[in-house]
Amino acid sequence: MEFGIFTIGDVTTDPTDGTTISERQRIKNTVELAKKAEEVGLDVFATGQHHNPPFVAPANPPVLLANIAAQTEKLQLSTATTLITTTDPVRIAEDYSYAQHLADGRLDLIMGRGNTGPVYPWFGKDIRAGIPLAVENYNLLYRLWREKNLDWEGKFRTPLNGFTVTPWPLDDVPPFVWHGSIRSPEIAEQAAYYGDGFFHNNIFWPTSHTARMVQLYRQRYEYYGHGRADQAIVGLGGQVFMRKNSQDAVKEFRPYFDNAPVYGHGPSLEDFAKQTPLTVGSPQEVIERTLSFRDWAGDYQRQMFLIDHAGLPHKTVLEQLDLLGEEVVPVLRKEFAKNRPADVPDAPTHESLVLRHKEGRDPIPGGGPGSQAYKDREARAAEAEQARQEAAKADAEKKAEAETGAQTE
Amino acid sequence: MKILAVTTSLSEDSTTQKLSDRIVDAAASAGRAAGLTVETDHINVRSLSTALTDMALTGFRSEELEEAYRKVAEADAIVTVTPVYKVAPVGLHTLFWQLIDEKALAGTPVLIASTGGTSRHSLAGETAMRPMLSYLKGIVVPTTVFAATDDWGSAEGGRALNSRVRQAGEELVALTASIRGLTGGESGEDGEVDGNEGPDSLAPHRITIGRGEKRGVDDEFDPNRITPFAQLLEG
Numbered sequence: 001m002e003f004g005i006f007t008i009g010d011v012t013t014d015p016t017d018g019t020t021i022s023e024r025q026r027i028k029n030t031v032e033l034a035k036k037a038e039e040v041g042l043d044v045f046a047t048g049q050h051h052n053p054p055f056v057a058p059a060n061p062p063v064l065l066a067n068i069a070a071q072t073e074k075l076q077l078s079t080a081t082t083l084i085t086t087t088d089p090v091r092i093a094e095d096y097s098y099a100q101h102l103a104d105g106r107l108d109l110i111m112g113r114g115n116t117g118p119v120y121p122w123f124g125k126d127i128r129a130g131i132p133l134a135v136e137n138y139n140l141l142y143r144l145w146r147e148k149n150l151d152w153e154g155k156f157r158t159p160l161n162g163f164t165v166t167p168w169p170l171d172d173v174p175p176f177v178w179h180g181s182i183r184s185p186e187i188a189e190q191a192a193y194y195g196d197g198f199f200h201n202n203i204f205w206p207t208s209h210t211a212r213m214v215q216l217y218r219q220r221y222e223y224y225g226h227g228r229a230d231q232a233i234v235g236l237g238g239q240v241f242m243r244k245n246s247q248d249a250v251k252e253f254r255p256y257f258d259n260a261p262v263y264g265h266g267p268s269l270e271d272f273a274k275q276t277p278l279t280v281g282s283p284q285e286v287i288e289r290t291l292s293f294r295d296w297a298g299d300y301q302r303q304m305f306l307i308d309h310a311g312l313p314h315k316t317v318l319e320q321l322d323l324l325g326e327e328v329v330p331v332l333r334k335e336f337a338k339n340r341p342a343d344v345p346d347a348p349t350h351e352s353l354v355l356r357h358k359e360g361r362d363p364i365p366g367g368g369p370g371s372q373a374y375k376d377r378e379a380r381a382a383e384a385e386q387a388r389q390e391a392a393k394a395d396a397e398k399k400a401e402a403e404t405g406a407q408t409e
Numbered sequence: 410m411k412i413l414a415v416t417t418s419l420s421e422d423s424t425t426q427k428l429s430d431r432i433v434d435a436a437a438s439a440g441r442a443a444g445l446t447v448e449t450d451h452i453n454v455r456s457l458s459t460a461l462t463d464m465a466l467t468g469f470r471s472e473e474l475e476e477a478y479r480k481v482a483e484a485d486a487i488v489t490v491t492p493v494y495k496v497a498p499v500g501l502h503t504l505f506w507q508l509i510d511e512k513a514l515a516g517t518p519v520l521i522a523s524t525g526g527t528s529r530h531s532l533a534g535e536t537a538m539r540p541m542l543s544y545l546k547g548i549v550v551p552t553t554v555f556a557a558t559d560d561w562g563s564a565e566g567g568r569a570l571n572s573r574v575r576q577a578g579e580e581l582v583a584l585t586a587s588i589r590g591l592t593g594g595e596s597g598e599d600g601e602v603d604g605n606e607g608p609d610s611l612a613p614h615r616i617t618i619g620r621g622e623k624r625g626v627d628d629e630f631d632p633n634r635i636t637p638f639a640q641l642l643e644g
Binding site for chain 2: 131213
């Protein structure tokens with residue numbers, strides 16, 4: 001199982017002293033954070049994609065990820081999320097391919113739709129088409145990374161004639177894709193259809209809801225024949241703030257929580273912590289809470305933590321990373337490994353994907369022979385064929401009758 | 410038949426609460442008279458005020474609010490009663506309906522009622538609540554009930570109010586019974602009244618919006634109900 005951190009790159013005023021760091025500093029801090037994540041023994045760093053203040057997450061995440069790739073050895077680089085709705089799939093295919101080469105394959109992506117209406121028209125899109133854009137654009141991206149000389153035509157961009165992505169994905173294997181969504185069942189379905197991963201940011205919504213999304217994805221993953229439901233590839237987010245003493249953590253974090261973008265000035269820290277995965281307390285409390293995710297999500301592949309938001313000082317964030325690396329993640333690794341069935345896969349890596357590709361075990365979108373989806377399709381086709389034949393037969397009989405009738409007269 | 414009252418009672422034992430109770434009682438007895446088994450339940454929106462504000466500001470859905478919306482989705486019929494402030498339903502009440510899942514009310518009969526100081530407030534239900542509930546695809550019964558101070562104070566007013574309450578309650582039950590395909594014989598455990606006198610006789614044409622058609626708040630995550638991806642791909 002993989003553990004990591006994800007950032008949305010918000011530049012938020014520190015509510016305790018009124019200071020706001022510069023964009024340059026926030027960007028440099030983000031790079032330092034990623035490097036330190038590797039140092040303390042975490043597996044993954046993921047960045048959001050943003051186009052508007054107060055965020056300085058990159059408008060094109062490969063820019064940041066390539067920079068980090070050059071300064072790290074083992075860290076897996078990812079996004080949270082790549083905006084599949086407003087970013088041209090051709091640019092996604094080429095930019096991430098390029099970054100994948102630079103990172104020697106240590107790259108994957110989480111697809112997201114983005115949630116603010118004004119962003120869409122900046123890129124010539126319309127938020128009302130959010131889901132159709134995610135569906136068509138990803139389908140194109142999927143094909144761009146697998147078919148050379150692609151001919152393609154769709155609703156949302158100009159057609160392609162004989163187009164080949166440059167550079168071609170490393171070792172013929174595209175970066176692994178997760179699909180992230182907070183509340184759209186269509187996206188869980190999309191992830192299952194392709195045999196891709198499903199990621200839930202697991203931050204703003206009650207656990208009961210997140211559990212339903214994950215279960216939906218798992219059941220559909222099995223339906224499409226990519227494996228058993230418990231073998232589907234699930235990633236979860238979560239947010240934590242830790243101090244050795246639980247009370248110190250609550251006291252220190254409260255002003256940041258109360259003024260945080262998104263949920264600030266709303267529910268109390270206590271209510272929010274009770275009903276969502278937010279954990280503010282000791283490392284032991286974070287361990288217990290995180291382990292409990294398995295009770296409703298099943299054995300999963302990747303756990304990401306949000307630690308660098310709401311105006312928390314960089315120094316504090318680095319201390320959080322130390323606590324994660326020294327006290328939390330080692331215990332989580334050990335505990336999550338207990339009773340984990342041997343045939344529940346780890347999160348895919350470039351090496352595992354290359355092997356899968358060579359052995360001809362790549363998932364078949366929509367389900368190959370042997371899957372329930374395939375059987376259902378066959379059954380529907382047979383039904384349609386039978387109906388067609390019956391209609392033809394009825395037609396022929398009618399005709400014959402009419403002819404006989406005409407003869408008798 | 411499950412009748413749920415969604416009422417904004419800003420003080421304990423308010424006139425709004427009194428009116429809500431009366432209407433629910435009237436609807437329940439109309440149902441029982443028709444041989445139906447009636448269950449009633451009640452949500453006071455006041456108890457959700459913080460949860461509603463949190464959700465409006467931050468999108469955070471508390472468990473108590475989820476539970477309330479689940480009750481709405483599962484109810485066969487709704488009675489919703491609000492006090493009127495400055496010729497409009499009080500903001501808290503409209504917020505409850507503004508934040509509900511788009512499909513939670515679809516196909517459910519709703520009875521609108523309101524209270525106010527004078528009869529000048531009487532059209533608030535018609536002009537504010539009816540369009541909103543219609544937007545949510547609730548089926549609003551023709552009669553709305555309004556009660557002003559006069560109605561509680563004079564014998565004449567009281568009689569008139571009682572008759573409107575009875576009328577609206579009967580409409581709600583008849584509509585619900587016909588939509589859900591309920592008759593005294595089918596679902597009434599205490600069905601001693603002949604079905605011919607029940608609401609079924611008021612509704613010669615059964616509308617085929619059975620319970621199976623109704624989507625609850627969470628049903629969109631049911632693996633058997635989602636739109637298959639191939640269909641999404643075709644656009």
